[in-house]
Amino acid sequence: MLIAFNKPYGVLCQFTDNSSPPRRTLAGFGLPPDVYAAGRLDFDSEGLLLLTDDGTLAHKLTDPRHKQPKTYWVQVEGEPSDEQLAALRTGIELNDGRTLPAHARRMEAPALWPRDPPVRFRKTVADAWLELTIREGRNRQVRRMTAAVGLPTLRLVRKSIGPYQLDGLGPGAWHHA
Template sequence: MSHRYLLFYKPYNVLSQFTDREEGDRGTLSDYIPVPDVYPVGRLDRDSEGLMLLTSDGRLQHRLSDPRFEHPRTYWVQVERCPDAEALAQLQQGVTIQDYRTKPAIARLLPEEPPLPPREPPIRYRKEIPTAWLEITLTEGRNRQVRRMTAAVGFPTLRLVRFAIGDLRLEGLAPGQWRDLSAPELAALKSLGKRPVSRARGSRPRGDRS
């Protein structure tokens, strides 16, 4: 049996798993994806949106989830106020979160709001506090990392959308939609993570989560 490789646009307030042990109004992947035996590669927090990869290929799932195999993930991030050059430089160089310093990232201020559908429910709007959008690319994925990074430089995250995983893009999908990868996309995906990155002794691997 051939494996399945899916891209999914996770909406807000949906868990990155197929079951929810707690009662409430939280959606799960089973509400959107009827394909059996596929599992997410990495995670997005419930209050984050955007691109997820799911597959029945356990070997590839393990490889892409292992922090030794770094691959870029790009996020569009709406923050309070407009970050200045100093804040962007800090994000690019790495910031200290608790006892950990993040790896250098690509961070830039977007000239205009990215073409995203409105979030449901929308973020809280405050007329006296302007907002701005950043594009941030990471090669690591610690728990709520993007949110903690922007907060550390003084610009709290209001909305977080993962736009890309490697060369895979969110374009063409609406929230809640999924599709199979094309042959070129699958070839590019399988090229990710072929060379593990050396890790300093004593460092602890973490899963992909934002």
């Protein structure tokens, strides 16, 4: 079984949380029993999360050797220059090594659901949207890449993993993929 889930902002990619106070988890969304997240999506990121009860499929979706492309819509602080986009496209040197080249392009703001809480708006600071596709999955990689080129991430929404798409799912909604 494979489930496509639109993980809302502020939800952990696990079913339990022992922190105090407890944070929201996947347990509150009526997902089928015995599924688990195939990969991760940060607490402060949103969008497509795949869940499965099949260990072989989970491995295929998450193992770096399979290099499943993951596409994100990224709202960044600042106006991306050609040089910043070129740096993302050639790979960024991070503290854990150089990233693989990414597909990076400017895009119009996507039609998304409101985020709760909303992204802080500042009249004096421009923002822009990028579509960024990577083929690896390091911890907070997209945020670290955009920050490294001087474009801090304000909002991060995963649109797709390999052939699987968000497909208009609202936050907290899921379907069999």
